[in-house]
Amino acid sequence: MDITTKNTEDAPLPPPRPTVAEQKRNARGATRPGDRVFLGLSRGSGILLLVIMAAIAVFLAYRASLAISKDHGNFFTTFEWNTNLVPPVFGIAVLVYGTIVSSVIAMGLAVPVAVAIALFITHYAPRRLGGAISYVIDLLAAVPSIVYGLWGALILVPHMNGLFGWLNDYLGWTGLFSWDEGAPRSMLTVGILLAIMILPIITNVSREVFRQVPQMHEEAALALGATRWEVVRMAVLPFGRSGVISASMLGLGRALGETMAVATVLSPDFDIHLSLLNPGGGTFAQNIASKFGEATQDGRDALIASGLVLFVITLLVNGAARMIIARRKEYSGANA
Amino acid sequence: MPTTYFARRRRWRLWKELPKVKLQRKNRLRALSLGAVAVSGALALTACGSDDTSSGSGGASASASSSSSIKCDGAKGQLLSDGSSAQKNAVDAWVKNFSQACGVQINYKAGGSGAGVTAFTQGQIPWAGSDSALKPEEVTASKKVCSGGQGIDLPMVGGPIAVGYNLSGVDNLVLNASTLAKIFNSKIAYWDDAAIKKLNPSAKLPHLKIQAFHRSDDSGTTDNLTKYLIAAAKSDWPYSGGKTWQAKGGQSAAQSSGVAQQVKQTNGSIGYFELSYVGDGVTPVSIDTGASAPVAPSTDSATKAIAAAKVVGTGSDLSLSLDYATKAEGAYPITLVTYEIVCDKGNKADTLPTVKAFLNYMASEDGQGMLADLKYAPMPDEIIAKVRTTINGLS
Numbered sequence: 216m217d218i219t220t221k222n223t224e225d226a227p228l229p230p231p232r233p234t235v236a237e238q239k240r241n242a243r244g245a246t247r248p249g250d251r252v253f254l255g256l257s258r259g260s261g262i263l264l265l266v267i268m269a270a271i272a273v274f275l276a277y278r279a280s281l282a283i284s285k286d287h288g289n290f291f292t293t294f295e296w297n298t299n300l301v302p303p304v305f306g307i308a309v310l311v312y313g314t315i316v317s318s319v320i321a322m323g324l325a326v327p328v329a330v331a332i333a334l335f336i337t338h339y340a341p342r343r344l345g346g347a348i349s350y351v352i353d354l355l356a357a358v359p360s361i362v363y364g365l366w367g368a369l370i371l372v373p374h375m376n377g378l379f380g381w382l383n384d385y386l387g388w389t390g391l392f393s394w395d396e397g398a399p400r401s402m403l404t405v406g407i408l409l410a411i412m413i414l415p416i417i418t419n420v421s422r423e424v425f426r427q428v429p430q431m432h433e434e435a436a437l438a439l440g441a442t443r444w445e446v447v448r449m450a451v452l453p454f455g456r457s458g459v460i461s462a463s464m465l466g467l468g469r470a471l472g473e474t475m476a477v478a479t480v481l482s483p484d485f486d487i488h489l490s491l492l493n494p495g496g497g498t499f500a501q502n503i504a505s506k507f508g509e510a511t512q513d514g515r516d517a518l519i520a521s522g523l524v525l526f527v528i529t530l531l532v533n534g535a536a537r538m539i540i541a542r543r544k545e546y547s548g549a550n551a
Numbered sequence: 552m553p554t555t556y557f558a559r560r561r562r563w564r565l566w567k568e569l570p571k572v573k574l575q576r577k578n579r580l581r582a583l584s585l586g587a588v589a590v591s592g593a594l595a596l597t598a599c600g601s602d603d604t605s606s607g608s609g610g611a612s613a614s615a616s617s618s619s620s621i622k623c624d625g626a627k628g629q630l631l632s633d634g635s636s637a638q639k640n641a642v643d644a645w646v647k648n649f650s651q652a653c654g655v656q657i658n659y660k661a662g663g664s665g666a667g668v669t670a671f672t673q674g675q676i677p678w679a680g681s682d683s684a685l686k687p688e689e690v691t692a693s694k695k696v697c698s699g700g701q702g703i704d705l706p707m708v709g710g711p712i713a714v715g716y717n718l719s720g721v722d723n724l725v726l727n728a729s730t731l732a733k734i735f736n737s738k739i740a741y742w743d744d745a746a747i748k749k750l751n752p753s754a755k756l757p758h759l760k761i762q763a764f765h766r767s768d769d770s771g772t773t774d775n776l777t778k779y780l781i782a783a784a785k786s787d788w789p790y791s792g793g794k795t796w797q798a799k800g801g802q803s804a805a806q807s808s809g810v811a812q813q814v815k816q817t818n819g820s821i822g823y824f825e826l827s828y829v830g831d832g833v834t835p836v837s838i839d840t841g842a843s844a845p846v847a848p849s850t851d852s853a854t855k856a857i858a859a860a861k862v863v864g865t866g867s868d869l870s871l872s873l874d875y876a877t878k879a880e881g882a883y884p885i886t887l888v889t890y891e892i893v894c895d896k897g898n899k900a901d902t903l904p905t906v907k908a909f910l911n912y913m914a915s916e917d918g919q920g921m922l923a924d925l926k927y928a929p930m931p932d933e934i935i936a937k938v939r940t941t942i943n944g945l946s
Binding site for chain 2: 373505
């Protein structure tokens with residue numbers, strides 16, 4: 216700011232910078248080839264993206280409509296997926312439930328931990344320790360999902376018995392945590408595995424957001440006598456809130472669409488079980504992965520129809536997240 | 552809470568360090584490279600894991616030496632095929648020997664029977680593998696591809712489907728169709744159920760919950776098991792059957808390897824899979840078919856069951872109708888037959904010699920003789936003789 220004041224005193228005024236509107240006008244009449252090439256490239260990319268999305272949507276909708284018109288059950292309420300019957304019978308109720316429940320469990324477990332890790336790295340940990348933790352978290356993100364699946368099936372599942380027994384003893388009366396001592400390949404295990412898988416992405420984004428907190432906000436809070444926790448609560452968290460929400464939505468997107476890890480760990484069936492500990496249930500992506508290999512033409516169309524529903528759910532979730540972020544922007548301090 | 556002097560100093564240090572974000576980039580690069588190491592390690596791991604499923608292929612290399620008697624008969628070029636994964640190990644072993652002897656490149660994708668039949672009826676591949684015979688509408692569809700002819704089924708590979716269990720202290724479990732149906736339909740919940748005790752008077756059965764595992768994906772294995780249950784215990788298995796598991800309750804896992812893995816690591820469990828998955832903590836159930844002694848799954852007992860099958864295909868089609876309720880001595884009733892599907896007439900001229908030569912090798916004594924080592928059941932003599940005649944008549 217003080218540079219401009221100096222300019223007014225002892226140097227001749229620079230030519231006025233063109234306003235945004237003027238720049239736009241110039242762009243249209245741009246004569247330099249670089250401008251035109253770049254304009255074409257960026258506009259082309261934008262259009263290409265829209266065309267691809269539209270093509271995917273049309274393809275999904277067309278194949279889905281073929282399948283749904285043949286469906287002998289109710290597409291939304293049938294608790295069965297048998298496309299080998301003539302006529303085929305299938306419904307998505309179980310998949311909707313399973314997908315949402317596993318993702319909600321994953322978010323419930325991962326978001327608090329991820330935010331805590333991000334806060335620890337940025338505001339509490341000594342520099343070296345923080346670096347080491349960031350590094351380990353980055354490593355978690357690099358592990359492919361099938362490896363998480365194998366780890367879940369071979370190591371996590373056999374070690375869940377203790378936790379499940381404990382939950383059953385103390386919380387079994389709620390119904391949500393009753394357990395019939397089957398192998399613990401259930402929605403809760405899947406949720407825990409998904410939580411580990413989405414932890415790095417939420418942590419990384421939150422960490423970057425917390426790093427952006429204006430120093431002045433923190434200093435101001437400290438000057439008012441705030442403790443470290445109060446600084447976090449009053450300056451850091453409100454500033455980072457929209458960032459944390461976007462981070463969570465990125466994680467949720469991964470949890471909703473996770474395929475191989477769920478297919479390896481879960482023991483799927485086509486029923487909605489109140490208990491989160493008993494094996495059963497299923498998710499969209501897992502169902503597509505398990506059924507695709509032996510699917511006939513009808514079966515594939517039915518799976519595509521379920522894919523369309525997942526597409527819509529993801530769209531709704533992202534829309535909701537954007538709305539939340541847009542609403543919070545004014546007082547979050549993100550524009551400070 | 553008042554802030555201590557040290558806390559304040561540390562905070563000050565933190566702020567001083569805040570703008571130094573540059574260091575971060577270096578860290579990330581290092582994380583990436585280490586991540587790559589982790590990924591490649593993981594890939595190696597998965598590769599080891601999948602070895603399990605083809606445990607029979609060791610036998611393939613052993614029998615490769617005796618492949619001198621293969622007749623190539625003008626086989627040349629490339630051959631693409633797709634279909635049943637149940638016969639994959641057998642076809643892979645055949646392909647290995649045949650391509651060595653004749654210099655032909657054969658690629659069997661094992662993408663599933665459905666995929667194989669679809670590709671065949673669309674004319675993409677000259678030969679497909681399937682674990683069920685062509686349906687009437689598929690035969691109709693094949694007429695477009697086979698000019699003047701139609702698709703036919705040639706039974707080539709048999710496989711006993713073992714019902715395997717893991718129950719410590721019990722070595723030789725005998726079950727019949729009715730108890731099996733009740734176990735898989737959650738009607739029998741404990742190992743010391745009266746029905747199981749009756750079949751196993753000398754076994755010490757614990758009061759332990761039965762954990763029944765089935766396939767979560769659609770499968771010919773499920774299809775054949777449920778066909779057996781329907782044929783031999785209709786009243787206890789109130790479902791229509793098919794490749795999709797229909798019974799309620801129990802647990803599921805993907806692929807035979809997944810089911811076998813679960814049975815292996817869970818005491819008190821039972822599941823079904825190809826014979827090659829038996830062993831290593833998984834014991835096969837002997838089936839009380841009504842014959843004088845219970846029958847254990849083996850390649851021999853499966854071949855005996857296939858011998859009791861009737862050929863129901865018309866013309867040159869050799870599709871079999873297995874007698875799942877067979878009481879023949881030593882015949883294991885839960886058996887799967889995979890077919891090779893080709894055109895009887897109107898095969899494409901450029902692939903016909905290769906397909907014929909390769910099918911001939913499959914059906915030859917050498918080809919069938921390799922099967923037992925791979926834990927598959929060879930076709931009985933009477934049926935394989937018909938198959939050979941049919942192959943020679945392909946045009």
